[in-house]
Amino acid sequence: MTTVVVVALVAVATGIVIVVTDPFGGRTKNTSTESTASTGLAQVTKGTLSARTQENGTLGYGGDYQVVNKASGTVTRLPNVGDVVGQGKALYLVDGKPVILLQGGVPAYRDLDWGTEGADVRQLNATLVALGYATKDEIAPGSDYFGRQTYNALKELQDDVGLGETGRLPLGQAVFVPAKEIRITKVTAVRGGSAAPGAAVLQASSTQRQVAVLLNASQQSDVKVGDKVTISLPTGRTTPGVVSSVGKVATKRDSKTTVDVYVTPSKPEETGQLDQAPVLVSIISETVEDVLSVPVNALLAMAGGGYAVEVVEAAGAHRLIPVTTGLFDTSVGKVEVTGDGLTAGQNIVVPAS
Structure with a gap:
């Protein structure tokens, strides 16, 4: 009695399942003539693969700072949205006197003397x-x-910005933000x-480029700080980046539960000014x-479980080699495989494109 082995060809990328019957059991066969599906050839390759998570993101600037005024009087000058102000410079004017931007995470709350x-x-x-004053x-x-x-250095700074050289910093003469320079938003x-x-005077960000991603909370464990990233820009170009922060608190937005993930571009000059x-x-996780x-579409699901690939020998003979799958690289449509007799350069059968 002839034994029939059923092999399902799973085209993972397209979702197509093709059934091939082998009436000859373990004998070498020419599947290209027995299958009704149109096929082509690809090669076993050797190299690097990466597992990737693709997500939508928003390109902008890191940090969100609210500047709170501590001076009394009339606002006589303000920056414009988009202006960049560095530490040691006048951020805005009250009664014609500069309020200096200084770097620090502790808000001004008292006179310093x-x-x-x-x-x-x-x-x-x-x-x-x-700033070089000391x-x-x-x-x-x-x-x-x-x-x-401190007294001497502060007097020099006050002189440079047009303030009286008192050597003391009264409350309201400076504001502290945790950035060397800020971009007015x-x-x-x-x-x-x-x-x-x-009262709040303005809001600002840092000048450091950043991409914010709302990652599905179920994928949080797949992404970690330091993971490499490829950012596809609105211009059609791509630029590299690195995951700088992965949120630990999930937030429900509409019907999705997400965590905040932030990416720092490795070449911020390539991201433009959008x-x-x-x-x-x-x-890349x-x-x-x-x-x-x-x-991926070269994988054949075998009747007894597992996968195989159909190798075409130099003389034209076809044979199945069982394989164990490893990492899937969706960006190139390939999968890592190992199997006895499988080597780089071999021709294998794939569905015709």
Whole structure:
């Protein structure tokens, strides 16, 4: 009695299933003549494959800072949306006097003068050194004491921005934000209006390019900080990036539950100046090197379970080689495979395109 082996050809990329019967059991056969499906040839290749997660993202700038005014008087000058202001420069004017932008995570909340100590003094000292008004020998890194060198350095800064050289920093003369320079995104104060202490004046971001991705919460474990990324820009070009942050708190948005993932472009100059631009992000979550691979649609699902590929020998004979699958690279439509007798360069049968 003749044994019939049924082999299903699974075209994973297209969802097509083709059934091939082998009335000759384990004998070498020419499947191209027995199958009613049109076929072609591909090759077993050796190289690098990557597992990728493709997501929609939004290209913009990192950071979201709200500047709160502490001065009293009338707002006489404001920056424009899109302006970039660096630390040590006038951010806006109250009664014609500059309010200086300084770097630091502690908001201004008191006058700073000779003899004061604390985290706010530490960030003032660090900024004065960073701006070149004092050296590290003059103000030790991490110093939280307002001494003679702080006094002298602050007088130089005040002179450069057009303020009276008092050597003290009264509340309202400066605002601290945790960035060396900021990009204005929204102005809430009105020129000529009252500069009420405690009122928001403007909002800003950093000048660092960033892509925000709303990742499905179920995929959080597939992505980690440091994963390499390919960003597809609205211009049609691509540029590399790296995952810089993966959220740990899930948020329900519409019908999806997502976590925030942030990507830092490796070549920010290639991203242009578009803000809030839609991009496609391909996150490389795993990479294997020096492995054999075949097109995904070359896989044959065997009747007893598992997969095989149909190899075409140099003389034209066809034979099935059982394979074990590994990593799938959806970006190139290939899958990692291992199997006895499988080598790079062999011709294999695939559905005709």
